[in-house]
Amino acid sequence: MSINCVSCTGRISNTGVPTGLKPFGFTQGLLYVPLVANDGTRNGIDVTSATLAQDIVDFINNPDPTKRAYPLLGLKSVDPTQAEATYETDDTNQKNKTLEGIKTMNFQKWGATNQEFAKLEDVCVEFGVYKIDNCGNLQGELEGDMLYPRDVNEGSYNADFMDATPTTTSKIMVQFDYDLLSSDADQWMIPFSSIEPFNMNQLKGMIDVNLEVLSVDSDTQITFKAFYDYGTAVQKQPFSGATTSDFTLYNNTTGSAIALTGATLTEDNAIDGQYVLSDIPTQTATNIVELDVFRPATANNVNGFEGVETTYESL
């Protein structure tokens, strides 16, 4: 945001404004987005797409974590602050602006758990953010036909956990600076009407699912459990209600996918999140097989699920 980066046309800009403009509202949510995916492509939203609403849902549920948007919704005390500009003052006390002030984003998540804090404690990749306002409008940085996330100085990112007190709930408090070169003047919004039937304030993020193979029962059957990173030390919350199509098997030894179209998945009647996967195509004994799960969200208020894969040795 250096003042040297603002181009000068040699005239003052016209100040007329057409009627009917709706400004972006107050921020209630953010999408964290890696700036660049592992394949080298830049993450953004094509605003000319005929399937814009679905594109955004797919963005949040992309199977590639480096191409995914990570929503943080229901934010409280969102307080974007603008630091003062830097000036040089001459010997007659006349000021000359040398640098814009840095813009900082502060927000809180209330009623948060320590496990949620573990997810937000650090962001270790170069990332940017889209803002979501109270109406469900989405704001980012427009370049051509692409709306990119506003670049964040990830070195400035900090998250703290505040314990509950008799008068306050537990909170996660997050703060980061926008990149020096990003500008408020380049921010544009996608209106909520372009995202219907989805609501940006109701599109939830994906949940990590841990998998643990309990037993390899036969050459065509395994028993495993699936659970979240959340719950208690005694009982992690189970990933219950899964179906066969949520899971994938991959033979790491041969490097080939194992079709589960003819398989069945049965959840234990007594233990939620414990499953028996039967009628798996037989693999060569001692081959290493990888079990994973992925279920994208397809509607408002629904979470997608992504597995932390595990392996077992086939019989």
Place this chain on the structure above:
Amino acid sequence: MADVLVGRTSFNADYLANITFEQALKHYSKPEEVVKQAWEKVNGKVKKKTKPKKKDTPKEDK
């Protein structure tokens, strides 16, 4: 890929749609009643096998 649920057991609907009930019984390691319910959810009622009618054979003249 759609799934069919019978109790807490899920089956692949596309797979069930492309096999006969007899093939499903042979393929799946689940009890017959469970397989039957899953197959019927996709394909409709299992048709009972009917015995072929006996042909009327002329009685031999004594």
